[in-house]
Amino acid sequence: MRATKLNLILSDVQSDTTVTRTETDRLITGNKLSAIHGCFASALTLIASEVAERAKVPLITGSSSDQLNKGRTYTFTPFARASQFAKAQLQMSKLVSDQPKVAVIFENTAFGTSTSNGLKELAPGEGVEIVMFEPYSAGFTDASPLINKVKASGANALFSVSYLNDLILIVRTVKQVGLNIAINGGSGGFVIPDFYKNVGKLAEGLQGVAHWNHDMDENAQKVNAEYKKRTGDFLFEYAGGLVAQTYMIADALERAASPDPQKVREALSALDVSSGFAAMAPGGKVKFGPDGKNVYGRPVGVQWQNGDLASVFPKDDARAPLIKS
């Protein structure tokens, strides 16, 4: 930026709610912050955004909780919201079959229950039939009985709202049973390069939804190529989103012509980009509504293909066709 350097101050909140609160406070009082990035987990971002709100410092985040768009004027969310992920997932099932019959299995936790209920509510509107809807105990030892039930339900698509280990077990068991079914794992930790390294070929064909993907547009591909050159891995969802967010802040700082957080907030709320790295989001446009939500925000459907995570949905963001089984 015109002779001024953008300074990034890093801080580890250690996935701890108390640390998040004190670190956000410490960063704000100890430095003249213009804006804050983060966090990763919604539960932590909710806390950080409360602190930032009180201190009147803008916070920009890739966290997906819809809560972040309620009663806040300093929080900006350039990427898809949790409620949009469910809808995208249902629409993806229509790529698998003209008459999708979906089995929804979910871990019996707050995360599993709320996500699956979202799917259930939206399914009729999307013309998707849910033929099985079943909670299971998270951290189980054997997925066979559950997959037996999926088989009996006659489903042609399986939505698994699960954490990694359960998901791996489910994918393996589907293969053992010899069930030909498209599996969508929703938005979860399986969109990182490490997932494929650990799970290998089992991951092939696995679908999901993400708020950013490394191949979805030219700019993303450019950033990814640079990252890959240095690390050997592709740039994953959250990290890619952070690069875009950094350019959004830079854009706002340019227009604000001042590091003052209030002025940066004004500039962010007036942000309207459709090109450049700041617009590097699914849909290619960023403009914040009064609730801090990107009015163009939407998720991107992804699928593991040949060891890479390919964007497959919606059409505008797709870089490869969806492989059906």
Add this chain to the structure above:
Amino acid sequence: MLETVVQAVINGLLIGGIYALVSIGVTLIFGVVKIVNFAQGEFVMIGMYISFYLATQFGIDPILSLFVSMPVLFVIGVLVQHFLIRRVLGPNDMPQIFLTFALSLLLLNLSLLLFSANYRTVHTSYSDEAFHLGGLYIPEAKLIAFVVAMALSGALWVFLHTTDLGKAMRAASQNRDVATLMGINPNRVFAVAFGAALALAGAAGSLLMPFYSAYPFVGQVFVLMAFVAVVLGTLGNVIGALVASLMMGVAESLGIQFVGADSGLIVVFAMLLLTLAFKPNGLGGGRVR
């Protein structure tokens, strides 16, 4: 319908075989050394990581790596018994409980540090294959695990009943003082028992590796089932633990199939509660059998 029931029973028996290896270890230690080893699950985890690294670094099949994981865990068991457990054996239970619990926490955190929290899986040619018979299927990796688990359980039983050392272990479990008077060295017997129990945990780890992911907390998943099986089958009773483990596997599987996938454990815990209410000493008799 019949097919579904048969499939559920097959699934239950297969996973029950793994529960058995873990629970037999726990019950053996309890029977002979008279302590509850809360760290047993973490030794399963160590067995899994041994197999994982042998498979990924040297291309050794996880099932074959049992020949490494079992001796390694046996030695660890002897060392743990000699340097740690021996010091807290006495009339007071509390130090023993805290010791094995602390060991469990230490191993968990050490493995988080060494191996990270990532899930590690191994792929073998048979990992995701199954034998299909009519509408039924039997996953190959689980079938191998089950057969080996039963063979190891049988071998342990033969060892306990036919060898002098095995008989000494049973004698020490029945009455430590009298056994000592008869010339049995309890420390040696305890060390072998602890080693054998950990070797079984190591075997469970190696057998799990072709179809389950390794991660630092993996032992906790299996140890809960093992403790229920140990109580159901009567503390200290090897055959009891084996039978109870298989029963639990089947009960869990049928529960998931016919009650609900989040209710599989309800059936298992209901079994535990009923057993404790009507047969407080468990379904088997006492002692190491």
